[in-house]
Amino acid sequence: MSTKAKTFRRTLAAQVQWVASSLVAVAALALGLATLAGVLGYLPVLTLPLQFGDTIYPQAGLAIQVGLAIFLLAVVACLPSGLRVLDLERTHRDFSITMSDVAEAYRICHAADRQGVFTLSEQFDAVKERILYLRQHPDLGNLEPDVLEAASEMSYASRDLAETYSDENVARARGFLAHRQEEAALFEDRFERALKICRDLRRQRDAVAMDGDMMDSRMSQLEDEFGDLLRDLGFTRSRTAHNIIAMPAAAHKGMAAE
Structure with a gap:
């Protein structure tokens, strides 16, 4: 028999036992209350004429009713121990x-x-x-x-x-890891900011270098154009460390002779 079939059979048997126990308990309670009410005169009692030889027992029905009620109440009193035994058997039988x-x-x-x-x-x-x-x-x-x-x-x-x-060690480890994560996040933020600043400075340096090259190129172009213009006007240019001095050509020759 498969495991599912065994489980279904045990479940069905447990449900049937539970229903039977409930019915017995209800029947015992109802019969007990009816018998008590009959003895007190609130309800009629069982009438069952019983004769043993020449002797007639007119209250035999009441005696049988009382005895049956006591028997059912005794059975109900024994039900908890029986249920505990069944539960114990079920526990030892079901390994899972x-x-x-x-x-x-x-x-x-x-x-x-x-x-x-x-x-x-x-x-x-x-x-x-x-x-x-x-x-x-x-x-x-x-x-x-x-x-x-x-x-x-x-x-x-x-x-x-x-x-x-332990909970204390685990909490300490979690706190340490959380602190390390915060430090890593802070380092990542600082690293990103520093990298951004470095890229901005490199971009500014390249821009300044480009502007300097452009200024040198334009200055050279200006010198060439200005030199050509001076020659056309009869001047020569004398280059010093920082300036270009334009003077007449004759004066330039005299200075050369001296």
């Missing part, structure tokens, strides 16, 4: 549910260990402390002792891991 319960109990116990709840170091005392903690937990009160013991032993085995990755 048991493992999920163990995993949930271990998760809660390991989280408490990371928070520093447990303080005992000896193995027996530490496991016992964890079992008591899990028993008092509101979400794990219905688990079996074996499940709590397995989860406690798993938590004790991973106590070094819980100490290493």
